[in-house]
Amino acid sequence: MRATAEREEARAARLMAAPALAGLALFLALPFALAVGLSFTDLRLGAPRPPTFVGLAQYAGALADPRFQRALVNNLVFAAVVVPVQTACALGLALLLHGRLRGRALYRAAFFLPVVFPMALVAVLWTLLYAPGPEGPVNRALSLLTLGRWSPRDFLHDPAWALPAIMAVSVWQGVGFQMVILLAGLQGIPRRLHEAAALDGAGPLRRFLHVTLPGLRNPLAFTALVTTVLAFRLFDQVRIMTRGGPAGATTTAVHEIFETAYVRGQLARASAMTVIFFLAVLGITLAQRRLAAHRRWEA
Amino acid sequence: MGGAAGRFPRLAGAALLLAAALAAAGCGRGAPEAALTVWAHAGRAAEREALQAQVARWNAAHPEGRVALTLLPEGAYGSQVQAAALAGELPDVLELDGPYVASYAWQGHLRPLDGLLPPSVVDDLVPSVRAQGTWRGRLYAVAQFDSGLALWARRSALAAVGARIPAHPREAWTAAEFERVLAALAARDTDGAVLDLKLNWRGEWYTYGFSPLLVSAGGGLLDRRRRRAAGVLDGPASVAAMRAVQGWIRAGYVDPNLDDAAFVQGRVALSWSGHWDWPRYRAAWGEDLALVPLPDLGRGSRTGQGSWAWGVTTRARDPALAARFLAFLLQPEAVLAMTRANGAVPATRAALARSAVHAPGGPLHLYAVQLTGGWAVPRPPTPAYPVITSAFQQAFADIRDGVDPRAALARAARLIDEEIEANAGYR
Numbered sequence: 001m002r003a004t005a006e007r008e009e010a011r012a013a014r015l016m017a018a019p020a021l022a023g024l025a026l027f028l029a030l031p032f033a034l035a036v037g038l039s040f041t042d043l044r045l046g047a048p049r050p051p052t053f054v055g056l057a058q059y060a061g062a063l064a065d066p067r068f069q070r071a072l073v074n075n076l077v078f079a080a081v082v083v084p085v086q087t088a089c090a091l092g093l094a095l096l097l098h099g100r101l102r103g104r105a106l107y108r109a110a111f112f113l114p115v116v117f118p119m120a121l122v123a124v125l126w127t128l129l130y131a132p133g134p135e136g137p138v139n140r141a142l143s144l145l146t147l148g149r150w151s152p153r154d155f156l157h158d159p160a161w162a163l164p165a166i167m168a169v170s171v172w173q174g175v176g177f178q179m180v181i182l183l184a185g186l187q188g189i190p191r192r193l194h195e196a197a198a199l200d201g202a203g204p205l206r207r208f209l210h211v212t213l214p215g216l217r218n219p220l221a222f223t224a225l226v227t228t229v230l231a232f233r234l235f236d237q238v239r240i241m242t243r244g245g246p247a248g249a250t251t252t253a254v255h256e257i258f259e260t261a262y263v264r265g266q267l268a269r270a271s272a273m274t275v276i277f278f279l280a281v282l283g284i285t286l287a288q289r290r291l292a293a294h295r296r297w298e299a
Numbered sequence: 300m301g302g303a304a305g306r307f308p309r310l311a312g313a314a315l316l317l318a319a320a321l322a323a324a325g326c327g328r329g330a331p332e333a334a335l336t337v338w339a340h341a342g343r344a345a346e347r348e349a350l351q352a353q354v355a356r357w358n359a360a361h362p363e364g365r366v367a368l369t370l371l372p373e374g375a376y377g378s379q380v381q382a383a384a385l386a387g388e389l390p391d392v393l394e395l396d397g398p399y400v401a402s403y404a405w406q407g408h409l410r411p412l413d414g415l416l417p418p419s420v421v422d423d424l425v426p427s428v429r430a431q432g433t434w435r436g437r438l439y440a441v442a443q444f445d446s447g448l449a450l451w452a453r454r455s456a457l458a459a460v461g462a463r464i465p466a467h468p469r470e471a472w473t474a475a476e477f478e479r480v481l482a483a484l485a486a487r488d489t490d491g492a493v494l495d496l497k498l499n500w501r502g503e504w505y506t507y508g509f510s511p512l513l514v515s516a517g518g519g520l521l522d523r524r525r526r527r528a529a530g531v532l533d534g535p536a537s538v539a540a541m542r543a544v545q546g547w548i549r550a551g552y553v554d555p556n557l558d559d560a561a562f563v564q565g566r567v568a569l570s571w572s573g574h575w576d577w578p579r580y581r582a583a584w585g586e587d588l589a590l591v592p593l594p595d596l597g598r599g600s601r602t603g604q605g606s607w608a609w610g611v612t613t614r615a616r617d618p619a620l621a622a623r624f625l626a627f628l629l630q631p632e633a634v635l636a637m638t639r640a641n642g643a644v645p646a647t648r649a650a651l652a653r654s655a656v657h658a659p660g661g662p663l664h665l666y667a668v669q670l671t672g673g674w675a676v677p678r679p680p681t682p683a684y685p686v687i688t689s690a691f692q693q694a695f696a697d698i699r700d701g702v703d704p705r706a707a708l709a710r711a712a713r714l715i716d717e718e719i720e721a722n723a724g725y726r
Contacts, residue, residue, distance in 0.1 A: 042721060044721075044722070045381065046381055046384065046385075046402070046406050047406070047722065048405065048406050048407050049722075049723075127557065128557055128558075131555070131557050132555055133490065133555075154555070157699070157700045157701075159700070159701075243501060243693075243696060244693075245693075245696045245697060245699075245700050246696075246697065246699075246700030246701065246702070247697045247700055247701075247702045247707075248697075259689065259693075262378075263685065263689040264685060264686045264689050264690075264714075264718070265685055265686070266686075266718070
């Protein structure tokens with residue numbers, strides 16, 4: 001009796017998952033398989049000559065391209081900074097807004113608002129905010145905050161400042177999304193745990209370390225993973241604000257792949273870059289997952 | 300980070316593109332009674348209406364050769380045409396962007412127009428447009444209009460610093476003179492930024508607006524005879540030209556112009572731009588507006604050119620009829636109706652002679668001089684153009700950000716030559 005019900009349930013599950021799985025196969029697995037195939041050829045967009053097999057030449061070319069190397073490094077740096085900073089900011093905001101605060105709903109909406117804006121709009125607005133010279137709003141704000149000791153910069157055209165500037169925009173735009181997830185996680189921690197800890201004489205810091213953080217383990221792992229994946233997909237801000245400049249300081253793997261495929265028409269080279277990039281991201285997410293699983297077991 | 304919202308604009312864009320490509324392909328097939336199918340880019344309203352009016356006139360006069368016009372959005376025009384070409388769904392007559400003529404011809408989508416168009420029609424075209432439409436000695440595309448590039452200036456600002464105002468490319472400011480003018484203007488300016496290079500535009504503008512400077516200095520994008528970029532694009536002359544531009548930026552003469560209003564608001568006295576700014580600038584400055592040739596970096600002033608052009612595809616069912624339609628578009632009335640609508644420079648001598656603003660003494664006469672007198676350089680008519688322009692744009696952006704021009708141009712030259720080699724010289 002029970003076995004039949006389970007089998008029925010499994011069948012229904014398969015049936016319901018079928019459309020999504022078919023979509024994934026058609027729009028993700030199949031194109032990726034094609035990209036792997038193309039990466040061994042010299043196919044170009046619109047070239048009248050039939051493509052020929054070139055072995056691993058596209059991979060060698062892509063890996064030897066300093067711009068692509070720079071792009072991969074930039075992606076790593078971006079993820080290494082943005083994931084912890086954005087998660088920490090989101091946690092801080094969630095803690096603030098979890099407490100009893102006047103106008104809490106208003107603050108929550110305000111911090112979530114940037115998530116609703118399209119990235120293209122955010123990028124254009126921030127390009128204006130980062131305007132060079134003492135008249136640029138960000139320059140002016142920094143000058144006020146430092147009592148005039150700040151010398152104005154051209155953020156998006158300064159090799160040292162361009163990537164941090166894009167990081168700041170990304171954190172500002174994305175932090176609200178994680179905040180909401182962490183806020184839900186906070187609300188899921190039973191009050192009695194906090195009360196019991198308080199009765200046992202734990203102060204706010206110890207309650208945070210031993211009640212709040214363990215309670216947020218899963219939401220934190222989830223947001224870190226999602227932010228990592230989004231960090232590697234970085235493109236919109238870069239395309240609109242810097243086009244990868246100055247001198248490659250903000251270019252990313254996706255931006256280089258886009259330039260190669262759709263601007264220069266080198267489809268095969270772009271396919272090889274895609275495969276390299278996919279393997280790199282796969283490796284990092286697997287490592288991250290193993291790390292998270294390991295920690296859970298320890299606890 | 301991108302957040303959940305970041306993903307949707309691109310997905311939606313891709314879906315729209317696909318839908319548009321499908322719709323376009325459908326239209327190509329779905330007009331059985333039309334003798335000619337024609338695709339064009341949907342420009343600004345005035346331009347679009349001018350073309351539609353011309354098609355209506357043709358249809359009224361030639362009921363046996365009825366034209367079905369399909370307008371495609373400009374932003375994705377190139378990719379839609381590429382998609383249609385792959386699917387074998389190209390129309391009889393195709394509008395295309397000038398620098399891409401060679402690329403389409405090499406891909407085998409365009410039919411040579413020699414012998415199809417009457418010689419009188421071809422001879423009437425201004426040389427710049429003929430150069431743009433020619434690949435390997437054969438004419439593949441013609442155009443109703445060409446573009447004009449020069450410096451817009453405020454006469455009063457130049458007079459205030461005692462600068463002479465050149466009216467002919469022969470009299471163009473030399474590099475040293477141009478820098479003296481900039482310095483003098485900057486000395487009287489509050490923030491010292493007196494020149495607008497439209498650095499806010501990026502993309503194709505960089506190649507269109509600044510590759511003529513390379514030629515003016517004795518360099519260029521490509522060695523036409525050897526079909527290689529190395530030695531020319533990264534040669535001493537091109538490097539010197541880009542050093543000059545970098546020098547203007549470093550000296551603080553260039554307004555970043557994030558709002559595209561530097562000239563209109565009077566923040567700068569000089570604006571490096573094209574004919575399309577004429578209505579806006581005239582409205583802002585009226586009689587004080589002057590058109591000045593680009594500076595001469597040693598081998599004479601050089602300027603950009605090129606715009607939308609018309610070709611007959613290899614899939615055309617009746618090439619002779621298609622050619623007659625093109626000849627109709629090149630009649631002076633049709634050309635003038637179009638240039639009045641979009642502000643561009645008429646591309647036939649007959650129409651140019653009848654355009655008052657381009658006539659001697661007219662406010663845009665310099666454009667006519669530049670295009671008919673050989674002062675304008677076409678962007679290299681080669682199938683490698685998409686790669687050439689991408690590489691140069693990146694090099695220019697890097698140079699703007701302070702990278703050594705020699706290194707930036709060397710990288711661009713290497714990218715271009717690799718591509719030419721990989722395609723076996725496009726034989």
